[in-house]
Amino acid sequence: MNAIEEKSQWLKNDIIKQLYYKHPLSLTELSKLSNKSLPLITKIVQQLVAEGYVIEQGLGPSTGGRRASRFLLNADKQKFIVSVAMDQFITRMMICDLRNTSRSEIASMELPLMNNPEATTQLATFIQSNLAASGIPKTQLLGVGIGIPGFVNAELGISHSYLPTNDGSPLAAYLSAELQLPVFIDNDSSLIALAEFRYGAAVGKRNVMVANIGWGTGLGMIVNGQLYRGSSGYAGEFSHIPLSKSDDLCSCGKRGCLEVETSLSVMTERAKAAIASGAATSMRQLAADKSRNIEQVFLEAAKAHDPLAVSILSEAAFMIGKGLSTLIHIMNPECIVLSGRAAVAGKVLLPPIQQALNEFCIPRIASQTTIVQSELAENAELLAAASLVMEQAEFK
Structure with a gap:
C-alpha cells in the first residue's frame, strides 16, 4: 500500500468511527469532525457507500438553504464485533453490528478470577463456544474487545492482576492466537468511563x-x-x-x-x-x-x-x-x-x-x-469493549 492508499484507508477508518459514535451525520459535519476538506470527504464517503459500509439515510432538517444528505453505518453489512465484560466473578459477552446493536443474547457465566490459574483457558472456551453458537464466520468478525478489572496495560495487552497465560505471553496476544481473531483489552473502569463519555451522562x-x-x-x-x-x-x-x-x-x-x-x-x-x-x-x-x-x-x-x-x-x-x-x-x-x-x-x-x-x-x-x-447500567462496559475494537479495526 503506497502513501496515498494509506491516507485514504486511514480516512475511511476515521469516517466509520465518527459514524459509529455519532449518527447520522452530513458530509459537512464529517468534514468538520475529520478536519478534512468537503470534496475529499465526499469522495471517501462515496467509496464507503459503494463498499456497503455506509448508507444514505435521507435529508437533514432545513437550515434555510438546501437540505443536506445524512449518512450512517449500514447495519446489514456483515461485519461484527465481539464484546466481553468481566468482573471478579461474572463474565458477559455479546456480539454487535456496526450500529452497536446486539446481534446475540448477552451470554453470561460464572468465572472467578482470584486464585484461578485456569481462568484464561475458561475465558477462551467461553468465547469460542458462543462464537460457534452464533454461526458467524470469523471472516466477518472485526475482533474481540475485553474489559478486565485490575492493573491492565492496554497498549501492550497485558493484564497484571488476573488471567495468567501458560507461556507468559501478553494476554491479548495469547487470546488472539487461541481465537484466531484480533483481541484488545483494557481496564474495566477506564472502559466504563469511555462509555459514559461516548454514550452516557458525560457526553459533551x-x-x-x-x-x-x-x-x-x-x-x-x-x-x-x-x-x-x-x-x-x-x-x-x-x-x-x-x-x-x-x-x-x-x-x-x-x-x-x-x-x-x-x-x-x-x-x-x-x-x-x-x-x-x-x-x-x-x-x-x-x-x-x-x-x-x-x-x-x-x-x-x-x-x-x-x-x-x-x-x-x-x-x-x-x-x-x-x-x-x-x-x-x-x-x-x-x-x-x-x-x-x-x-x-x-x-x-x-x-x-x-x-x-x-x-x-x-x-x-x-x-x-x-x-x-x-x-447505562451494566451495559456500559460491553458498549465500551466493542469500541476498543472499532478504534483499532481497519475496514477494507
Whole structure:
C-alpha cells in the first residue's frame, strides 16, 4: 500500500468511527469532525457507500438553504464485533453490528478470577463456544474487545492482576492466537468511563470522573476530552486511596485502602454477617431463593429500602463520597458519574455521597461538580469493549 492508499484507508477508518459514535451525520459535519476538506470527504464517503459500509439515510432538517444528505453505518453489512465484560466473578459477552446493536443474547457465566490459574483457558472456551453458537464466520468478525478489572496495560495487552497465560505471553496476544481473531483489552473502569463519555451522562463534557462501584471501587477519568491513563497506564486506582481506618487487609496487600470499606464484596459480607446474627431484614427471605446470588439479593433489598441494606450501602457510600471529595479538590471535574453494579441503587447512594461532599469539600469547588447516576447500567462496559475494537479495526 503506497502513501496515498494509506491516507485514504486511514480516512475511511476515521469516517466509520465518527459514524459509529455519532449518527447520522452530513458530509459537512464529517468534514468538520475529520478536519478534512468537503470534496475529499465526499469522495471517501462515496467509496464507503459503494463498499456497503455506509448508507444514505435521507435529508437533514432545513437550515434555510438546501437540505443536506445524512449518512450512517449500514447495519446489514456483515461485519461484527465481539464484546466481553468481566468482573471478579461474572463474565458477559455479546456480539454487535456496526450500529452497536446486539446481534446475540448477552451470554453470561460464572468465572472467578482470584486464585484461578485456569481462568484464561475458561475465558477462551467461553468465547469460542458462543462464537460457534452464533454461526458467524470469523471472516466477518472485526475482533474481540475485553474489559478486565485490575492493573491492565492496554497498549501492550497485558493484564497484571488476573488471567495468567501458560507461556507468559501478553494476554491479548495469547487470546488472539487461541481465537484466531484480533483481541484488545483494557481496564474495566477506564472502559466504563469511555462509555459514559461516548454514550452516557458525560457526553459533551470535557472533565469527568466515573466511579465504578462494584466488587472493587474503580475510577475512570476524562481529562480535556480524553481518557486519562497516567504516565504508565495505571491512573484511576481510586480504591487504594488510604482513607480507611480499618486494619483489614486489602486485596492489594496493603492496609487502609478505601476498598476495604466500599466494595460490593465487603457490603455483601456485612449483610451475610448481620443475617447470621439474626438481624430483621427482607434479605433473609430473598436469600432463600438459591438461584440468586447474595449480590443480587443485597442490591434488590437496597432499592426496596430494606433498612439493613440501606444502612450498609449508606456507610460505604459516605466513604466513597469522602474519597471523591479528595479528587474534586485535585481535579475540579464538571461531573461525577456513579456507575458499576452498585449504581443501580443510585437513589440510596446519592444522599450519603452528597453528605460527605458537604462535609469535606470546599463549597465553592464542590458547587461546580454535579453528581449523577449512570443510565447505562451494566451495559456500559460491553458498549465500551466493542469500541476498543472499532478504534483499532481497519475496514477494507
